[in-house]
Amino acid sequence: MSGKTEASKTIRQLIFVVVGMFGFGFAMVPLYDVLCDVTGFNGKTAGKYTAKEVQDVREDRLVTIQFLASNNANMPWEFRPKVRTMKVHPGKLNTVEFYARNITGETMVAQAVPSVTPFHAAEFLHKTECFCFEQQQLEAREDLDMPLRFIIDSQIPEAVKTVTLSYTLYDVTEQIGLATN
Amino acid sequence: MSAVIEEHHHDGHHHGPDKGIMRWVFTTNHKDIGTLYLWFSFLMFLTGGVLALGIRTELFQPGLQIIQPEIFNQLTTMHGLIMVFGAVMPAFVGLANWLIPMMIGAPDMALPRMNNYSFWILPFAFGMLLSTFFMEGGAPNYGWTFYAPLSTDYAPPSVTFFIFAVHMMGISSIMGSINVVVTILNMRAPGMTLMKMPLFVWTWFITAYLLIAVMPVLAGVVTMMLMDIHFGTAFFNAGGGGDPVLFQHVFWFFGHPEVYIMILPAFGVVSAIIPTFARKRLFGYDSMVYATASIAFLSFIVWAHHMFTVGIPLAGELYFMYATMLIAVPTGVKVFNWVATMWQGAMTFETPMLFAIAFVILFTIGGLSGLMLAIVPADFQYHDTYFVVAHFHYVLVPGSVFSIMAAVYYWIPKWTGNMYDETLGKTHFWLSFIGVNVTFFPQHFIGLAGMPRRIPDYALQFADWNMVSSCGAFLFGFSQLLFLFIVIKCIRGGKKATDQVWEGAHGLEWTIPSPAPYHTFTTPPTSMKEAHG
Ligand code: HEM
Ligand SMILES: [Cu+2]
Numbered sequence: 001m002s003g004k005t006e007a008s009k010t011i012r013q014l015i016f017v018v019v020g021m022f023g024f025g026f027a028m029v030p031l032y033d034v035l036c037d038v039t040g041f042n043g044k045t046a047g048k049y050t051a052k053e054v055q056d057v058r059e060d061r062l063v064t065i066q067f068l069a070s071n072n073a074n075m076p077w078e079f080r081p082k083v084r085t086m087k088v089h090p091g092k093l094n095t096v097e098f099y100a101r102n103i104t105g106e107t108m109v110a111q112a113v114p115s116v117t118p119f120h121a122a123e124f125l126h127k128t129e130c131f132c133f134e135q136q137q138l139e140a141r142e143d144l145d146m147p148l149r150f151i152i153d154s155q156i157p158e159a160v161k162t163v164t165l166s167y168t169l170y171d172v173t174e175q176i177g178l179a180t181n
Numbered sequence: 182m183s184a185v186i187e188e189h190h191h192d193g194h195h196h197g198p199d200k201g202i203m204r205w206v207f208t209t210n211h212k213d214i215g216t217l218y219l220w221f222s223f224l225m226f227l228t229g230g231v232l233a234l235g236i237r238t239e240l241f242q243p244g245l246q247i248i249q250p251e252i253f254n255q256l257t258t259m260h261g262l263i264m265v266f267g268a269v270m271p272a273f274v275g276l277a278n279w280l281i282p283m284m285i286g287a288p289d290m291a292l293p294r295m296n297n298y299s300f301w302i303l304p305f306a307f308g309m310l311l312s313t314f315f316m317e318g319g320a321p322n323y324g325w326t327f328y329a330p331l332s333t334d335y336a337p338p339s340v341t342f343f344i345f346a347v348h349m350m351g352i353s354s355i356m357g358s359i360n361v362v363v364t365i366l367n368m369r370a371p372g373m374t375l376m377k378m379p380l381f382v383w384t385w386f387i388t389a390y391l392l393i394a395v396m397p398v399l400a401g402v403v404t405m406m407l408m409d410i411h412f413g414t415a416f417f418n419a420g421g422g423g424d425p426v427l428f429q430h431v432f433w434f435f436g437h438p439e440v441y442i443m444i445l446p447a448f449g450v451v452s453a454i455i456p457t458f459a460r461k462r463l464f465g466y467d468s469m470v471y472a473t474a475s476i477a478f479l480s481f482i483v484w485a486h487h488m489f490t491v492g493i494p495l496a497g498e499l500y501f502m503y504a505t506m507l508i509a510v511p512t513g514v515k516v517f518n519w520v521a522t523m524w525q526g527a528m529t530f531e532t533p534m535l536f537a538i539a540f541v542i543l544f545t546i547g548g549l550s551g552l553m554l555a556i557v558p559a560d561f562q563y564h565d566t567y568f569v570v571a572h573f574h575y576v577l578v579p580g581s582v583f584s585i586m587a588a589v590y591y592w593i594p595k596w597t598g599n600m601y602d603e604t605l606g607k608t609h610f611w612l613s614f615i616g617v618n619v620t621f622f623p624q625h626f627i628g629l630a631g632m633p634r635r636i637p638d639y640a641l642q643f644a645d646w647n648m649v650s651s652c653g654a655f656l657f658g659f660s661q662l663l664f665l666f667i668v669i670k671c672i673r674g675g676k677k678a679t680d681q682v683w684e685g686a687h688g689l690e691w692t693i694p695s696p697a698p699y700h701t702f703t704t705p706p707t708s709m710k711e712a713h714g
Contacts (some may be wrong), residue, residue: 006366006367007291007366007367010366010367011363014362015359018355018393019397020245020397021394021395021398022400023401024397024398025401025405026401026405028427028430029427030425032430036424066452072335072419072420073335089598090206099337111420120494120495159512168528169417170419170420171420172420172421175420175421
């Protein structure tokens with residue numbers, strides 16, 4: 001045996017690894033977010049878009065865009081797109097509206113989370129205005145038309161003929177700390 | 182060699198174990214702790230087995246018979262958790278405790294007191310986990326992979342107990358692994374260089390590092406769940422800015438190395454048994470060590486092969502596909518070496534050898550279905566079907582579990598001083614071998630035909646093979662009672678074992694008397710001639 005000190009040195013090193021790996025687990029959270037932002041993994045769309053230059057409108061191309069709205073479980077609101085599908089020219093600014101209604105008797109706050117399929121189309125969908133950029137607070141039985149303005153980038157690959165933009169509506173009333181009654 | 186052997190007729194005053202139950206509660210003796218781990222593991226194996234038979238009973242016929250879907254989900258979840266963390270992992274820790282000191286010529290594990298704690302945490306962890314069956318809302322029902330938000334927003338209240346149970350198991354494994362590493366690094370007898378260590382010691386050395394690296398990540402992911410559930414964070418809640426897919430990345434970063442944690446020590450066991458009964462040295466010792474190390478390394482960079490269908494960019498799919506297939510190379514090296522060891526050997530087929538050979542064949546079948554799953558476009562079809570269930574049961578049951586049984590038959594004469602009943606042992610082997618294949622081979626077919634996993638009811642076209650599978654499961658399950666009987670019979674008596682036990686056995690553990698005295702190698706052995714086979 002090479003003595004106690006040798007052993008305690010090994011133990012210290014191993015405990016250091018244990019603590020380090022516990023930290024690494026948590027470090028995966030910001031790492032993952034950075035990766036998603038950079039690459040558009042997961043169909044996450046970017047935040048508010050401000051055009052760097054005016055894009056040429058591709059009059060020769062039409063891309064179908066489909067809108068989906070769904071509620072996360074336990075979210076009672078009525079939530080739907082006013083048009084389900086449209087054909088747009090890449091490079092052109094479009095506006096659509098989503099409809100939301102709080103069918104409950106209480107004030108609630110909601111957050112919509114977008115997702116794009118196919119995933120690699122996410123970086124070509126630019127939103128200049130979106131209800132998902134902020135939370136929506138609706139009084140009991142109040143309703144609201146929520147605008148979405150977007151441009152499909154004129155550089156979107158030719159292979160992409162259809163893009164699906166889906167929103168899931170989450171109840172965040174409790175997280176916001178709004179009194180529920 | 183007689184100088185290294187401790188007095189056979191020990192005097193009992195200083196060297197023998199304490200009497201009564203307190204011996205087991207306070208013991209710091211590696212052999213006692215090894216025994217405790219092995220019995221605990223067997224108890225969990227039977228518990229998990231009962232749950233599995235519940236599952237197979239419901240799946241015997243299509244339609245809902247006796248187990249309601251809510252309970253069914255609890256059965257699949259608890260079966261997986263108990264088998265992985267309660268049966269397979271503790272069994273290997275038990276073998277490590279018994280064998281590593283005897284194999285490297287050390288008197289005990291380096292940290293005996295901690296060794297006692299690591300074991301005694303486990304009964305509490307599993308007691309807590311099992312108690313969730315009686316709680317409001319029932320036991321965990323979100324699968325052994327506990328994907329969030331199913332395991333957070335939609336989980337029964339018992340999830341908090343589940344989280345603490347996982348924390349306790351993690352602490353136990355980490356302490357056990359630190360012990361293994363420190364023992365191997367600091368307690369080897371003079372002359373026992375690293376490259377002379379038996380492969381079982383090597384594979385455990387590497388496994389211990391894997392455990393130390395990934396158990397903290399598992400602890401991290403359940404901690405995040407705990408925070409999401411109770412402290413209003415949103416790691417995995419998209420509404421609050423989190424991401425459920427993140428859960429899968431963190432989980433599988435732990436999860437894939439975890440599956441190798443359950444197989445590397447098995448490689449070590451088989452590498453000890455095959456040379457003994459082939460009466461040849463292990464073919465390619467060095468390449469075995471390097472292959473084990475490469476498998477361990479690769480296991481960190483392939484995790485997303487469990488997530489091909491969540492939506493990864495094409496480049497990611499390709500990378501994870503090729504990286505996963507790369508693991509087949511070092512695995513293939515091992516299989517080749519085992520076969521080459523048997524080649525032209527003077528083979529005999531005692532029970533440990535039968536289990537070891539079955540391991541080589543059936544584990545390879547599991548590896549091949551793994552390769553099929555690694556093909557991205559194919560996995561889009563196979564994912565979450567019974568084909569995956571067939572894959573991982575082939576690597577885990579006739580893989581890990583068979584290796585544990587082989588190890589018990591191989592070393593039990595050393596532990597008890599008695600030979601087990603060879604006829605019964607062979608009977609146990611053949612019943613298990615038939616049972617395993619009848620249970621899991623048909624699951625390939627129903628999986629390819631599209632039957633999803635984790636469902637209590639299924640379409641009519643899957644009925645026949647499910648019935649076959651259920652029959653196999655009952656055969657396999659009840660055969661294990663025979664195993665229990667054989668072990669107890671062997672403890673109570675039987676033909677006396679010689680010190681070497683097996684004609685072809687080499688290694689330090691075969692130089693000490695049978696049964697192994699309570700304390701061995703209190704003075705280190707002097708000759709390393711016998712180190713590995
Ligand atoms: C050549 C080696 C292997 C390859 C290529 C491989 C590949 C894969 C792939 C691609 C999957 C994901 C399938 C899906 O969910 O669609 C998978 C699942 C799995 N594998 Fe393997 N595997 C190998 C060896 C092993 C070993 C040695 C073990 C354990 C001892 C193992 C245990 C598992 C488990 C438990 C799962 C399922 C996890 C779950 O979803 O519950 N595999 N394997
Ligand atoms: Cu894996």
